[in-house]
Amino acid sequence: MNLKELAAKLQLSPTTVSRALNGYPEVNEATRERVVAAARKHNYRANTRAIRLATGRAQAVGHVLSGNLQAEIMNPIFADFIAGAGEAYSRVDYDMLLSVVPIEGEEAAYRELKAKGNVDGVMVQGVLHNDPRIPLLMDIGLPFVAHGRATGTAVDYSWVDVNNRRAFLRATEFLLDLGHRRIALVNGLEEMNFAQRRRSGYVDALAARGVDLDPGLMRSGKMTEDSGFQAAQVLLAADNPPTAFLAASMLSGMGIRRAIEGSGRVMGRDISVIIFDDDLSYLRNGSEVPIFTATRSSVREAGRIAAEMLLKIIGDPDGPPQHRLLEAELIIGLSTGPGPSPVTPPTSSQGQTP
Amino acid sequence: MNLKELAAKLQLSPTTVSRALNGYPEVNEATRERVVAAARKHNYRANTRAIRLATGRAQAVGHVLSGNLQAEIMNPIFADFIAGAGEAYSRVDYDMLLSVVPIEGEEAAYRELKAKGNVDGVMVQGVLHNDPRIPLLMDIGLPFVAHGRATGTAVDYSWVDVNNRRAFLRATEFLLDLGHRRIALVNGLEEMNFAQRRRSGYVDALAARGVDLDPGLMRSGKMTEDSGFQAAQVLLAADNPPTAFLAASMLSGMGIRRAIEGSGRVMGRDISVIIFDDDLSYLRNGSEVPIFTATRSSVREAGRIAAEMLLKIIGDPDGPPQHRLLEAELIIGLSTGPGPSPVTPPTSSQGQTP
């Protein structure tokens, strides 16, 4: 059933039917009702392909996942972010296009998306330190929103990000307040922008309290259970082991916990752990009381927000870039306790800008 | 740059240019080269929207994720499956459409996809016991492939599945061979088809050896770390606790391990654990030697296979339904060891049909 057939059935011109269905004012209300009823009755839905050609809009947004196809490409954070964004697209009847390509094909993928007109805009996930996608997209003129801020890029672009620096600054301060002095940082890969910001929050908090930075306490790697376990195991076995850990993710935290317990210590009593909790659907931080003390920010919510931002930008491509900095909340769980140093009076975090 | 402009530049008709680019035989080879060179030079790519309208094909495949938007919707298994499928689509230049909708909107989502012509086919993930999507899709005539077999449905449809029954049958036999008699099953939600098949493998293996089934040893729930932990904690605290666990996923297994270690026991020595390992990118079962003994089958690979199947079906919609049953391999890790009973001579698994 297409427009013409429906119009014929109604004894109306396709034009009128189209206008009636699309809510144009210049159509008699009685006619509109007749048309809407008939459309519903015959289960008529305008053909998307035709609409897209006629309007010149794709009504679709692209998410390009690139990486080593043999290994990791879809991490749980991407997945939840995508789920959040997908909700937002669905609400306005936009399609979400997922492109899975090898890293070498990434640039070509964006260019094709643009040249072939498959999408009106794209979402950039997992922003790197000096992400080449930002200049690329500006260059080819494809509207985009990035999840994360790329340092090193002078240009202004639209992003949604968590205040990673402040989150880890507060977490570090919290541990310092508890009397911890040897705090290990089990970070994500340092080429990821967020990992650098988290490290800077950690470093700055230590510096502000005059606690010496021990580079040996800083690890960086993929945010998997196993890599958290490995890092913690090594650190705990060393002389003068840390009394607290700052972990980049729920999975790392679980690995760290395993290492702690494997070494005969008890998490929360002997060793404190704070994780960054992305509030992932399938990696909940406990059911009622949080297992881990954590800086929490829902990545799914970030996806929703970023998607809405992107839709707005697509609607008004010449508007100024949009920014949204989300704050993570510090939630207290069972994984932290007093450290060995005399407990200093808690200082409120100074709300320094990141 | 569109076809007409390119044709004008080449002093050729749009027809010839189109045929040259699309590999039709009736065009002079010299002309074709000239056209291809010009297309490359001007970075011409045929507009997808126009192609889709002209050919009547969507060149796209849909994946509908439905669920409770407030809670879980994108689990790690879906994510990896999608990544695998996405690779296959990319290779043939098909778009992958991800629709994230509330459970109530699921049926409407499929109907719209069909009526609006957004996709040529859909993938059905997470097949339920008596999945309503199967008859729905057959009814509206949208080609599909399901990841999993729905029982209770008489109709024949295309699917890709793992031999879940055999996997758990073998795993159970393996534990029995090791001398375990009290084996707990920490299963996925029983409304999921695969969970039922796994249980049947477990039940049948016990029955074949004349080991009494203790319903108290069978748990079912979401496949999260926490739910695995909860289940194992309760079971281990009971009188006559199990000496071995069969877990539905890596995450459940991690939770079980935590409960085991939390109770002062050692996994692999005091208590054995076998998991079903979906070989997820971000939940690797150890780096070199597997941490868990496991029945392993890559869900990402399943995604690839299912996508290829779907593409084939789209290409030949009137062909017979396709089926593909994948076997999981049983890999030995560090989480299993001898049980309390006298060890029976290992019997090879009989290769019974599922």
Next chain:
DNA sequence: TCCTTTGGTCAAAGCGCCTTGAAATTTCGC
């Protein structure tokens, strides 16, 4: 040499919708 093939190219008609500009009809003011 003339006629038939074959090869190479093209004009034009869709695909199903939106949108502009004009036409037909109704309504309203006086």
Next chain:
DNA sequence: GCGAAATTTCAAGGCGCTTTGACCAAAGGA
């Protein structure tokens, strides 16, 4: 009751591509 304005409807021309059928030229067969 008439002309002008407002309302309602419509015809036609795209959007950018594919595809059918026709055309023209060169090659081959008689």
